[in-house]
Amino acid sequence: MSDSGKRDSAEQAEFRSYCRDWLADHHPGEPTVRLPQSPLEIMTRDQLDYLQAWQKAAYDAGLVGCDYPVEVGGGGRKDCQRVANEEMQAARTPFFPNVIGLGMAAPTVLHHARDDVKRELLPRLFSGEDIWCQGFSEPGAGSDLASVQTFAEPKGDRWVINGHKVWTSLAHFAEWMIILLRTDKSHKYEGLSYFVVPIRAALGKGVSVRPLIKMTGETGFNEVIFDGLEVDDRYRLDELGKGWQVAMTTLLHERGAGELQAPRAGGLKSRESHSATARSLLELARKTPRGAGTAADDPVLRDRMMQQVIREEALKENQRRARVPALLDHPMRLPLQNKLLASELGQDTARVALEVAGAAATLYMADEHAPDRGQWPLAYMNSFGMTIAAGTSEVQRNILGERVLGLAKSK
Amino acid sequence: MSDSGKRDSAEQAEFRSYCRDWLADHHPGEPTVRLPQSPLEIMTRDQLDYLQAWQKAAYDAGLVGCDYPVEVGGGGRKDCQRVANEEMQAARTPFFPNVIGLGMAAPTVLHHARDDVKRELLPRLFSGEDIWCQGFSEPGAGSDLASVQTFAEPKGDRWVINGHKVWTSLAHFAEWMIILLRTDKSHKYEGLSYFVVPIRAALGKGVSVRPLIKMTGETGFNEVIFDGLEVDDRYRLDELGKGWQVAMTTLLHERGAGELQAPRAGGLKSRESHSATARSLLELARKTPRGAGTAADDPVLRDRMMQQVIREEALKENQRRARVPALLDHPMRLPLQNKLLASELGQDTARVALEVAGAAATLYMADEHAPDRGQWPLAYMNSFGMTIAAGTSEVQRNILGERVLGLAKSK
Amino acid sequence: MSQPNNYGFGEEAALLKSSAAKFFAQHLPVDRLHARVAGSHDPYRCPEAPWPQELWQPMVDLGWTSLAVPESAGGLGMPCVAVAGLVEELGRAAFPCPLLGTLAASYILAECGDAGHTAQQEIVEGCAVALALTDKTGSWDIASSGVTYDGEVLSGGAHFIQDVRKATRLLVSASGAQGLQLFWVSVDADGVGVEPDAIVDLTRDQGRVTFNGVAASRLGDAGAAALDRAMPALWVLLAADMAGAAEWLLQTSVEYARSRQQFDHPLGFFQAVKHPLVDVMIHVDATRSLLYSAACAIDHEPGRARQLAHMAQASACDTAAFSAGRAVQTHGGIGFTWECYVHLYFKRQKHSEVLWGDATWHRARLADILLGDPAAAGGSAQGAEAAA
């Protein structure tokens, strides 16, 4: 980490040293709750309280929203969020709970909302006091996002919303939702408009949230039913019928390919938590008996594990290279690979881990003999969430082929 | 082989014993020429003469065309070609040179030609005196076969043909060609008609044959240019505009999924010849030094070689199971996999062999130190002919997905 | 001995397979299965073993549990290829029951000579059997056991025992003065302690058993050899289960890809969906062809049974993994939920993959046969011979 500062601007260098000092004094320490694998798996109020308190402290110290304008609650700095992120990760802080707010809602609101709405919503988004969720997918609109049917009907200067959103992570804790709605049934793309809508305030009054159960048995994402929810027209983002274009801003940032770096802390794991990295895979192999030795001695498994190690390193180095213009052919070629590579790597790493674990791969989280407390089958199953959500891997490959390689649009 | 006869009908049993006796007396013995890997690679007149003599002898003895009607030169038997094939393969005879004639032209002519044309052409096709080739592909029509542009223009009761066919194996030796022609430019599919045309008799008089060079450096397939070739209307197969349907008969038989079993001898290899089988792969590994032992001791290579062994065995057992109705879900499910599996297996087996050979995989056929006389890089390169020709692997997967699984047609 | 062209899969076998399909479809269609086994979704749930116990006696009455007991011992003595056909349907239904273990035990007992007779009797009478052959490391090498014997008294622990809470008898391997030997003991015998595992698969139960000076019947004097001879049959049966489950996953995914619309087309229109489903089909068919071939060899050509069974099981593991993963991916968001039945089969496949050797392990054993075991002296030469 000592090399992170090598090419800092003067502002970045000063800010880096400020972050480092602040983190040295204000690291929240060992978590008091069992932390989930990611913000999307937050299941209990205790977990949320702990993480919200941390995000609030980091925001108050100026480590969240650094590059956003001061008037919307940001830090008004230039390319400093990356510095804060690097320092928070180096310091192994907890992650921020408001992941959809910071990564997707904030840049979209900044680019497309009315100024008064930005000033109203962004400060509490950055502080984590308002958790945000995203209402894009519907039962009939998965990868084909433009098929959304949830309808907003005009009523004076308000809109009345009816319909059904699914896979909405964090909806059970969320105050606000970014939502893609149909405002015209006669045009597929031009019939879409984009809103922010209050969820929590409207629970039982036009909005209901029902948990969905994942194949792992966990909850954490939801169905949200809109039954006549009314919202003010000021919460519409950009013009009527421009919903698809606004959604592209959201998706670009979701894929890590947007202009604004999302605030991202992390690195801290509670003792119970676990991540499906190649390093954990090697540790598993070293402690798994196999024949006279351990699975780490098996040449075929070694070959497969090294494949994962190499892919993981390549992904890390892609991210580094993406910031070296002299070594790039096309500006989006590396950023648009990110989500695809990370999700498939995670899936394959967990799959190889199940091979390494052998017969013990059958054991799940409640079994005291389960390797790594049964987190590997959990990680493998959850990995399909990653290869499906936010554009399946198939859709990601279309995007790469079309936008980067210039191949004809498949559909 | 002793079990082949278990379920023979009375006719088959008698015929089997006849074949066995005849083969015992008439096996042509060790070849006098270096045989190519397959009939499609026949490069010299010497090779052809030797193989034609063998096919003629087998035909005269009744081992070729057994299930075709007597009036077109066949044997008039029922399901006996399979028996002859089994016995010829067990006896390790040479292969038949007229592979396109027997496998593709004969069933198409039988089903779609005029009776007098059948009687004219089939006997010399079966005997191998007339070699046949196939004129389907064109520079602009590869996988998309229905785009053929080579045009037949009516002229009295004759047709005048102009255009350009490519990838025509055996054209340099062929008397006849089966050919898909455009007779109407305004309809893609309905504008196609199917003919048989004389090639050799018309050389220099409306037909020219130019060898194409493969990436391996070998010749063996050709471009055929039609420049005003005239053919009689009696050589049209089936009705005008039914060319696509007739071509389906050809393709079905090409993929080994047709009703008529193609006459197929084989098993004999000249000392110089070689086949890209898993067995050869294991032999290569046993004689390739690697570390203190051989490549056959390397656990990672063993794993990869066993994958090929298992795929090869599965392909063989698929062919066996395809004849056991109680163990089939869909009549075309196994037959339509054949070509795809065989071509990809051959490719991967050769690829693994190059891995096994290590640094020596760089050596080609003229190098005296090349493992297996450089046949593995040759086989690997030629394998792309197999995954491309006669419907690429991509097209094969479309066909399987659409015809067997009932998925929507991609195009 | 040579193999019949049709694998010896005759009319009786076909009838058995189709009546099994009908039985499973009628008594435990997938919605009822889901209701039965997926009641609690809590990932920290206690180990459970719900199964349609009321269907066991009907299955016994149909003769299915004694299919693999030789006629000489009062069983039906059906060929292995017929038994495999039945087990394929069991896998296609993801049927939770101790049939697989009971059939597997039958093959082991058949290799034990007269010493297996009493145990065979009990199977014919309807006893369900669980195999206690695995040590605490989960080793797939049958030579390792965590149980020891002294005369006919067992001590120690066996692990990864399938469907142990559905069985009434245990077939146990134990080591001692005469090497590895086999024993037969009742689950409720004095000193037997069963501790259930918490597993991912909802259609099986699994557990550990401790033996605290347990009196058991010894099954002859050559247990290791008997077990070794029977293993190919065990692998073939498991491969059949996995092939059946894979076919369910294929058909269910195909059905979804035909009906679900995205981007103005059914999913199956897209080659990125279509081609992987074709590859699943190819995998399933390879496994099926190989497993019938291996089963046929067990019936007709025992000398080749072991290598063919390794091939079948290696193929089955790859097929299981691929069919499971692609089914979830093809189903998209809905495939990732508890309410979609796909997860039942996904979990069963992942479980089966590591049960009696994974794909890599079976390929390594196959290589030992075809290329010789480099660890053994003169291995290569022997291998070359075996492969010829």
Place this chain on the structure above:
Amino acid sequence: MSQPNNYGFGEEAALLKSSAAKFFAQHLPVDRLHARVAGSHDPYRCPEAPWPQELWQPMVDLGWTSLAVPESAGGLGMPCVAVAGLVEELGRAAFPCPLLGTLAASYILAECGDAGHTAQQEIVEGCAVALALTDKTGSWDIASSGVTYDGEVLSGGAHFIQDVRKATRLLVSASGAQGLQLFWVSVDADGVGVEPDAIVDLTRDQGRVTFNGVAASRLGDAGAAALDRAMPALWVLLAADMAGAAEWLLQTSVEYARSRQQFDHPLGFFQAVKHPLVDVMIHVDATRSLLYSAACAIDHEPGRARQLAHMAQASACDTAAFSAGRAVQTHGGIGFTWECYVHLYFKRQKHSEVLWGDATWHRARLADILLGDPAAAGGSAQGAEAAA
């Protein structure tokens, strides 16, 4: 020592890379390359070594051949990451010349201390070097050599020597009383016999060299260690060549997929074509990122250079194989002909894959670093430490 964020790839490096691209494009575009090297298509052709020899001196004059010779020895002493950038362009042009061997020799000589000085001088003056480090089995283990020394006299044979007919000097490893040592010898020295191999690749030549009591200069007293330290740089350079060639294959295939029409669409419309091309791109990018990282480690963090170079080269081999195969398949029938330029790169990639260790070999060595070598005593513990 830590790594700069930008891999230390500064303006000078960028200029070198772009001017190399221009040079190769100008002097040997692919049509001229094909005319030069693919004149005879006979698969039984004699070993040939056509190359644009007239371009060597201009390359020397541009300083490219002495890029990796330290400034202290009269060279340009450019960072490895800059040299890798140049070699990437060399691979993209499939340029037949002895530059790779000469650069590789520079890295080895730089590890030989003062003893390498004369040889370094000769490189700076424009001598082309071939590496004679491989025995007749083609082993990738640098410890094995088919050449022996007695004092400064060499006997025996070296094999699989790249571009030996384009080089004027040989860098030879030989074993003898002081273990493995390195030697420097002129190709036309008395007793040196060169025998060319007939190879598939048309853009390289390869041969065997026999040494019949050849007088040679010994490069110091610690040849094995010097060679060992230099290997990461050799792997990185080869990886760069393969990444460049893979990028050519990708772009050429993409271009074809954009223009060729089938079924009323350009080929690239079909996901069965589009998605594999995306996967080729992903492969190329992984290799590029890894090779810059490894090159940067050679320049700035030598302790991690070896493991990163193994990663880069393992990735490069997979990328080479995949890019080559998919390019032919994407091009369909035309890609299978001699007249299509794709086969030049296809063959170069297959050759590169097995040159200095294939993907499996590099992964095995990486595992030895990260997990310890199970063959070595206490390997696991050491490995655990190295990985931390």
